[in-house]
Amino acid sequence: MIQIDNVSKQFASRGGSKPGLSLASLLGKRSAPQLVQAVKDVSVHAPDGRITGLLGANGAGKTTTLRMLGGLFQPDSGSITVDGIAVASQPREALARMGILGDAHGLYPRLSARENIIYFGRLQGMEADAADARAVELARLLEMQHILDRRAEGFSQGERMKTALARALVHDPANIVLDEPTNGLDVLATRALREALRHLRSPAGGAKTIIFSTHIMQEVEQLCEHVVVVAQGRSVAEGSVPELLELAGEARFEDAFVKLAFASAVAEEQKNLRSAA
Numbered sequence: 001m002i003q004i005d006n007v008s009k010q011f012a013s014r015g016g017s018k019p020g021l022s023l024a025s026l027l028g029k030r031s032a033p034q035l036v037q038a039v040k041d042v043s044v045h046a047p048d049g050r051i052t053g054l055l056g057a058n059g060a061g062k063t064t065t066l067r068m069l070g071g072l073f074q075p076d077s078g079s080i081t082v083d084g085i086a087v088a089s090q091p092r093e094a095l096a097r098m099g100i101l102g103d104a105h106g107l108y109p110r111l112s113a114r115e116n117i118i119y120f121g122r123l124q125g126m127e128a129d130a131a132d133a134r135a136v137e138l139a140r141l142l143e144m145q146h147i148l149d150r151r152a153e154g155f156s157q158g159e160r161m162k163t164a165l166a167r168a169l170v171h172d173p174a175n176i177v178l179d180e181p182t183n184g185l186d187v188l189a190t191r192a193l194r195e196a197l198r199h200l201r202s203p204a205g206g207a208k209t210i211i212f213s214t215h216i217m218q219e220v221e222q223l224c225e226h227v228v229v230v231a232q233g234r235s236v237a238e239g240s241v242p243e244l245l246e247l248a249g250e251a252r253f254e255d256a257f258v259k260l261a262f263a264s265a266v267a268e269e270q271k272n273l274r275s276a277a
């Protein structure tokens with residue numbers, strides 16, 4: 001179970017040199033850092049045995065939220081727990097309970113898929129035999145037996161994703177976190193991933209907690225029992241797809257998403273204008 005409560009995160013982003021032949025740019029001086037409020041107030045409750053989708057447009061704050069969940073940096077405010085363990089105070093324990101597939105798959109190119117998976121298992125404290133047995137089991141689940149003993153260099157996007165996912169799942173974590181997992185995948189690879197995730201959240205697959213981020217509506221409609229709509233750094237609506245359709249008063253999910261995500265963005269803009277006036 002994953003519980004993200006009211007997290008926020010601001011970054012200081014340094015601008016480039018001013019364009020043109022100003023004295024500052026000639027001297028190589030850079031402008032002052034700009035503050036970017038990547039996440040303002042996001043909450044997500046993901047129980048066991050459910051696929052929870054984080055649905056948002058580009059730049060909505062999904063990846064930043066998942067990076068905080070993965071302990072890459074701490075939220076400025078709010079809290080995150082994994083199976084009741086706080087990521088901020090017990091990151092090792094919390095991380096051991098998660099399998100994370102980030103946006104960069106970062107495989108070792110000289111190792112085979114099997115070796116990549118086993119290596120991660122060893123890092124998680126598994127015996128080599130147990131990690132190897134698990135690599136074989138995951139290769140069957142993810143339909144990647146034919147590449148198991150091939151070096152990762154030269155793998156296609158789909159083959160890289162499957163290997164990275166198998167690596168993330170090697171220690172059989174109770175919680176699975178995927179950032180835009182179908183990016184760059186063709187229809188067959190997307191279907192195979194969908195099937196694997198359905199199995200993993202079923203009782204036979206271990207009733208895993210699964211959170212994944214996406215901006216693709218069809219993916220959410222086909223896979224998620226629960227959807228959290230993220231817009232402008234906030235979670236602005238949540239529920240099942242039928243519940244969100246009803247909330248927005250729309251028949252098509254795309255229309256419902258646009259209404260829920262961007263109505264709040266317009267309201268926020270108006271609020272900012274009012275407070276600036």
Ligand SMILES: Nc1ncnc2c1ncn2[C@@H]1O[C@H](COP(=O)(O)OP(=O)(O)OP(=O)(O)O)[C@@H](O)[C@H]1O
Nearest residue numbers: 011013036038056057058059060061062063064065
């Ligand atoms: N390290 C950083 N420094 C500065 N700004 C950042 C940083 N990371 C994210 N941002 C900004 O925070 C906002 C949210 O980014 P984030 O990557 O979380 O969005 P996203 O919903 O995952 O988008 P996408 O679907 O495009 O990947 C964006 O405006 C982004 O430019």
